[in-house]
Amino acid sequence: MPLRGENLPNYRVTQLAFAAHIRNPAVHPAPLGIEPRRMQIYVDLVYNNIERFLANTFRIIRSLTSDAAWHAMVRDFVHRHRSASPFFQEIPREFLAYLETERESLHDEVEPPWLLELAHYEWVELALDLDQRSIPERDVDPGGDLLDGYPVVSPLAWLLSYEFPVHRISKQYQPAIAPDQPTFLVVYRDRAERVRFLEVNRVTARLLSMLRETDVSGRAALTRIGLELAGHDREAVERGGLQMLEQLRDCAIIAGVRTVDD
Known part of the structure; x- marks a missing residue:
């Protein structure tokens, strides 16, 4: 995630670097002055919460996808996608939008032709369960x-x-x-x-x-x-x-x- 604007206050620069590192620690370095151990706690907390929620929603897809391919897909979602909603329960909908418009094959496994349809079907169950x-x-x-x-x-x-x-x-x-x-x-x-x-x-x-x-x-x-x-x-x-x-x-x-x- 690029850091824009040389005139940003120092705390905003730190915030942007902090968020970018959480999204993709392999690409974006951690902000200066933060102990690596503490930074890793935030990285793991954000990723693990999102990954668990997605795995619980898309259970069939998770069961049919190798660990490497699944985590590559979730990592790419966290890094690439910009969510339109701040609500945690909307994450599966955002993941579906990512699959529809942003998903790129990141692993050697051949992506099944029914992946997007199955993801939609699994998301519908959650959407109906939450419907007011x-x-x-x-x-x-x-x-x-x-x-x-x-x-x-x-x-x-x-x-x-x-x-x-x-x-x-x-x-x-x-x-x-x-x-x-x-x-x-x-x-x-x-x-x-x-x-x-x-x-x-x-x-x-x-x-x-x-x-x-x-x-x-x-x-x-x-x-x-x-x-x-x-x-x-x-x-x-x-x-x-x-x-x-x-x-x-x-x-x-x-x-x-x-x-x-x-």
Whole structure:
């Protein structure tokens, strides 16, 4: 981190040198006048706290990455990235931004093609756990008619699409090539405040997207989907759609149906 400005007060020069050394002690020397042992305490404290938090958030990535590659990546993040938030709980979001825009391969290991998608999937779990919103209850009937009523999708249900089946990646399954079809997942927080996921097909993903983005009844949404699915029996689409709507409500992905007009 370059030190700018010859007219800076001495304490500011020391602060900048202190922070630069903490970010990358291999590149930036410690400020003069600070005992190396004490300086190392700060270096270790900052790095270890960030590394542990990232390892706890991105557990699958950590388990699939060698120690050398993992620590090289975290070191580069600490050195390179400029966070937009001062809050510690936002560090995983900042790490995700680093992976998206700043990450460079720093190790001999071949970086898996699903790394960024898996990182996003793991971050979503934390983001939903910290989300201050609740499943809607006001003006919502949890037992209302899902076909003739207007289903309300919970704000704590995130519809996600990935090239790779990130929810299956493990030590036993690490695909080198993305499947022909994308993976659709709904990651959600249920009424017991637990973060869960549900794999859905393209039709269900379309249904959820339509319910969230347009003012439409369940029946109208299914009718529209039936028209999009040329060659499918309309009644069969409605029956299957009702079953899916009920499952989504049981999971609290759908909170219920709207009881008042907007």
